[in-house]
Amino acid sequence: MTTGVLLYCFDTPNTAYHKLALKSIDLIKKNLNLPITVVTDNDTHRHFSQFLGVTYILIKHQTKNYRYYRGQNIPWYNMERANAYNHSFYDTTLLLDCDYLCYTNDLLELCNSNYDFLLHNSVHDITGKNRILKKLESTLPIVWATVVMFKKTEKAKQIFEMIQHVQQNYDHFRNLYRIKHKNYRNDYAFAIALHQLQGQITTPMFIPSPMNMLPHEYDVLEITDNSVIYKYDKKINMIQNTDVHVLDKDFVNVR
Amino acid sequence: MDIGKLKKYSDLAYELNITKRNSLEKMRARQVMAYEGRLFRADTQTINTVSTLKAHSKQFYLLDINENPCLIKEPEDFLTKLIERNQETLNTLSQLHDSLQRRK
Numbered sequence: 001m002t003t004g005v006l007l008y009c010f011d012t013p014n015t016a017y018h019k020l021a022l023k024s025i026d027l028i029k030k031n032l033n034l035p036i037t038v039v040t041d042n043d044t045h046r047h048f049s050q051f052l053g054v055t056y057i058l059i060k061h062q063t064k065n066y067r068y069y070r071g072q073n074i075p076w077y078n079m080e081r082a083n084a085y086n087h088s089f090y091d092t093t094l095l096l097d098c099d100y101l102c103y104t105n106d107l108l109e110l111c112n113s114n115y116d117f118l119l120h121n122s123v124h125d126i127t128g129k130n131r132i133l134k135k136l137e138s139t140l141p142i143v144w145a146t147v148v149m150f151k152k153t154e155k156a157k158q159i160f161e162m163i164q165h166v167q168q169n170y171d172h173f174r175n176l177y178r179i180k181h182k183n184y185r186n187d188y189a190f191a192i193a194l195h196q197l198q199g200q201i202t203t204p205m206f207i208p209s210p211m212n213m214l215p216h217e218y219d220v221l222e223i224t225d226n227s228v229i230y231k232y233d234k235k236i237n238m239i240q241n242t243d244v245h246v247l248d249k250d251f252v253n254v255r
Numbered sequence: 256m257d258i259g260k261l262k263k264y265s266d267l268a269y270e271l272n273i274t275k276r277n278s279l280e281k282m283r284a285r286q287v288m289a290y291e292g293r294l295f296r297a298d299t300q301t302i303n304t305v306s307t308l309k310a311h312s313k314q315f316y317l318l319d320i321n322e323n324p325c326l327i328k329e330p331e332d333f334l335t336k337l338i339e340r341n342q343e344t345l346n347t348l349s350q351l352h353d354s355l356q357r358r359k
Contacts, residue, residue, distance in 0.1 A: 109288055109294070110289070113294050126280075127273065128272065208294055209280070212280065
C-alpha cells in the first residue's frame with residue numbers, strides 16, 4: 001500500500017505559487033517523509049529543481065477563474081483539483097494546498113485510518129480574531145478542500161466524479177445553495193458534492209481537529225523551518241511547530 | 256494612571272493568550288490517533304471510558320470521533336497507547352506553559 005502527497009501549483013501573473021510549493025515540499029519531506037506528486041504547468045515547472053521523491057505531472061490548466069484578494073480580483077488557477085483522484089498514483093493520498101505548511105506529522109494518523117475520504121469542516125484562526133468564517137455566505141454546511149485524505153476506493157472515486165459534475169454545472173449549484181461568491185471555489189464544490197452524494201444529510205467524514213489558518217489580512221514576514229512569523233497592526237507574532245494554512249500571498253507576489 | 260504601561264500589559268496578555276489558545280489546539284490535534292482503522296482522541300474522556308469498559312469486559316465496542324463503531328480487541332494495548340499519547344501532548348503543553356509563566 002502506497003501513501004503520498006499530491007500538490008497543485010500554478011503560478012499566476014500576480015502570485016509566484018512555486019515559492020510556496022518549494023517551502024511546502026521541504027516541510028513535507030522533513031515532517032511527513034512521503035513521496036510527493038506536483039501537478040503543474042510548463043511555466044511553473046521550470047522553477048522546480050529535481051527533488052528526490054518528487055514526481056511532476058505537467059498539464060494545461062484552465063484560466064477562467066479569479067479570486068478577490070486585498071481589494072482586487074486576481075487570476076486563480078484552481079480548477080484542476082477536481083481531477084485529484086485520477087492524478088494520484090497512491091493508494092492513500094494527502095491532497096494539500098501548496099500554501100498549507102506541514103510542521104508536524106499529525107496528518108499521518110489520518111492515513112493510518114480506514115476512512116475513504118476525510119477533510120476539515122472547521123477552522124481555527126491562529127490570531128484569535130475569528131476572521132475566517134463570514135455569516136450567510138451560503139446555505140451549505142461548509143468544508144475545506146485545503147487538506148483532503150482519500151483512498152483509491154469506489155466511494156472516493158464517486159466523490160471526485162461528483163465534484164467534477166458540480167464544477168461543470170457550478171452556476172446552477174451556486175444558485176441552488178445561495179452561495180454569495182461568484183467565482184469557483186473548491187471548498188464549495190467539495191461541500192456541494194458531499195451534500196449531494198450523502199443524500200443531503202451531513203455525514204461525518206471530517207478531520208477531527210480544526211484547520212489552523214492565518215487570515216490574509218496578516219502579513220507573513222518569514223517562513224522558517226519551524227515557524228511562521230507574521231505581522232498585523234504593528235504587532236509581530238509567530239506560530240511554531242504547528243500545521244498552518246497561510247492565506248497571505250504578498251510575500252510571494254510577483255512584483 | 257500610566258496608559259502606556261497598561262497598553263504594554265494588554266499587548267503582552269493578548270500575546271500570551273493567543274499562544275496558549277494555539278498550543279491547546281496543537282495539543283488537541285496531536286491527540287488524534289488512529290487505532291484499528293478508526294480515529295480516537297487521546298483525551299481524559301476516552302481514557303476514562305476505555306478504563307471503565309476494560310474493567311468489565313475483555314472486548315468491547317467504542318464509537319470513534321466520527322461516531323463509527325470500533326471493536327476494541329486488546330483494551331490493555333489501546334489504553335497504554337492512549338495514555339502515552341495523552342501524556343506526550345500534555346508534557347509539551349506543560350513546558351510551554353512554564354515558559355509563558357516566566358514571561359508574565
